[in-house]
Amino acid sequence: MSSPIWHPFTQHGFGEPIPRVSHAEGAALYTEDGRRIVDAISSWWVTTHGHCHPRIMAAIAEQAGRLDQIIFAGWTHEPAETLARGLTEMMPPALAHVFFSDSGSTSVEVALKMALGYWRNRGEPRHRILVMAASYHGDTIGAMSVGARGVFNQAYAPLLFDVGTIPFPAADNAQRTFDALEAACGGPERPAAFIVEPLILGAGGMLIYDPATLAEMHAICSRHDVLFIADEVMTGWGRTGTLLACSQAAIVPDILCLSKGLTGGAVPLAVTLATPTIYAAHFSTDREKQFFHSSSYTANPIACAAANANLAIWREEPVRERIDRLGARQAERLSRLSGIANPRRLGTIAAFEIEDVAPGYLSALGPQLLAFFRDRNLLLRPLGNTVYVMPPYCIDEADLDAIYAGIAEALEAVRA
Ligand SMILES: *Cc1c(COP(=O)(O)O)cnc(C)c1O
DSSP: OOOSOOOTTOOGGGOOOOOOEEEEEBTEEEETTSOEEEETTHHHHTOSSOBTOHHHHHHHHHHHTTOOOOOOSSOOOHHHHHHHHHHHHHSOTTOOEEEEESSHHHHHHHHHHHHHHHHHHTTOOOOEEEEETTOOOOSSHHHHHTSOOSTTTGGGGGGSOOOEEEOOOBTTBHHHHHHHHHHHHHSSSOEEEEEEOSSEETTTTOEEOOHHHHHHHHHHHHHTTOEEEEEOTTTTTTTTSSSSSGGGGTOOOSEEEEOGGGGTTSSOOEEEEEOHHHHHHHOSSOGGGSOOOOOTTTTOHHHHHHHHHHHHHHHHSOHHHHHHHHHHHHHHHHHTOOSEEEEEEETTEEEEEETTSOOSTTOTHHHHHHHHHHHTTEEOOOBTTEEEEOOOTTOOHHHHHHHHHHHHHHHHHHHO
């Protein structure tokens, strides 16, 4: 029986089996046919504290019995107020204003529109956006425009807007990146903003660069009065070892995007945080200067309640210790793998390339590995020949061992 569902990033022409998941707990997914799958990628980087965390589930149930949805233009509600206050207490104090949306991609669209609105309302319109090579910021047209061009967006290329691309800071040549950024910031067409994934480029292949480089890029933008947008959709909520990746570089962006782990990964929600300067440029008695953005479910109360439970978990549970422990366990297991290239780790994320294999997302290896891992009850989804492990923070030793045993077996199979 074929399903009417059209799945994301799936070539249905291959007829690959699509497992049906009936329930989940912690780092485990359970299928209808009775299998227990270890979620080694946090269900695409969203699940932080584990699936069906009791506090988050209870908060959702409680809120669902009270207020489901309310227009957010000109109206407000307790879960959103509590969340906005909680976020401003938890995040760097300069990020004093909270704009809600529904996904990482929309939080990026909002950030870009805030940056353009800021310059326009100041009477100094600027439209050019600077980006880093190999970046990923989402799949809507604006988010694709500021992301790397490639097979993912070839069909839509004519619609994507032009950006200035700064090279990825190679470990041995960050100066090239600084020089390019300096030149682009000081160029004749003054850029509105530079958008970056701090410390690690996720979908681009788990490419890591150091905090000093991030700090220097921020300093260059500050010197040239170019807004700095940090897309922490993946890196936020502890993934890189700290609540925000930016804090490792001791920088505060002008605009910050958060989503994935905002609700602990339970329900969709996103926020774009901005400094008083960005907000003030829109604050006026002139309606033309207001921020022209909304979506039907902006600050949905049930999603906000889930996020409030996430914030409570961060405040009251030893989340940072769990993150440190997972990081150490990842490092130890990664060090025992052989036949891999470029092993690297940042916080809870471990990644490497499989040696002697043609790189690229469409390399035949990717789908083969996916099936190989699926057959071994592991949810792993390599990016071409880049394999990464990014589990929920609650994963135990046995499940982590199962992931690395599956990887070691895959490496054997590739070599054979
Ligand atoms: C996942 C991701 C996005 C897009 O988030 P969605 O919720 O999938 O729209 C944007 N930026 C980064 C860095 C991401 O990893």
